[in-house]
Amino acid sequence: MKSNLQIISGKYRGKKLFLPNDARPTQNMARGALFNMLNGIIDTTVPIAVWDAFAGSGAFGLECLSRFNQPMVIFTDVVIDTVKKNLLSMNERATLEKTDAISAVPRFGGMTDLFFVDPPYADFGLGLLFVKKVGKIAKSGAILIWEFESNQPDPKIDTNWEVLKDKTYGRARFLILVKK
Numbered sequence: 001m002k003s004n005l006q007i008i009s010g011k012y013r014g015k016k017l018f019l020p021n022d023a024r025p026t027q028n029m030a031r032g033a034l035f036n037m038l039n040g041i042i043d044t045t046v047p048i049a050v051w052d053a054f055a056g057s058g059a060f061g062l063e064c065l066s067r068f069n070q071p072m073v074i075f076t077d078v079v080i081d082t083v084k085k086n087l088l089s090m091n092e093r094a095t096l097e098k099t100d101a102i103s104a105v106p107r108f109g110g111m112t113d114l115f116f117v118d119p120p121y122a123d124f125g126l127g128l129l130f131v132k133k134v135g136k137i138a139k140s141g142a143i144l145i146w147e148f149e150s151n152q153p154d155p156k157i158d159t160n161w162e163v164l165k166d167k168t169y170g171r172a173r174f175l176i177l178v179k180k
Helices: 028-038 059-067 081-088 101-108 124-135
Strands: 049-052 072-077 095-098 114-117 143-149 161-169 172-179
Touching: 028 059, 028 143, 028 161, 028 172, 049 059, 059 072, 059 081, 059 114, 072 081, 072 101, 081 095, 101 124, 114 124, 124 143
Parallel strands: 049 072, 049 114, 072 095, 114 143
Antiparallel strands: 143 172, 161 172
């Protein structure tokens, strides 16, 4: 499905992205604000490992490919075709795996520097489960961005994580966590 979703900045700025059916993408303004917040938190000039765990369109990981210096980007989702389509049009390399993010934690959780966790809004518990499970094996200093619907109650964050920022943009609430 075509959309108004696009890459916000970097070498692919303005590139339109395809969306999977029934998608609820993070809007361009909210993604732009999130990446602006990350500027002071992560060093984008050195290669890092990025995991777009509930990829959907792949917008978070694709934005990293556009902005960061030689990131290693991993996309996981139970339906990965839209990410493939968006990635092919950018002529970039990445790891794509058709799987649920929870079962991929043992493979990717310990090597990732920057996590994007954006499960369906209707399944708040899925995001909480992912954060808890990856918190057991993520490396110290890893950054995790968890997006969930802003009307959800404050989640009980595992003691493995410290909250750096908590921001709301319309329906989207972003918790930016750092692994202790």
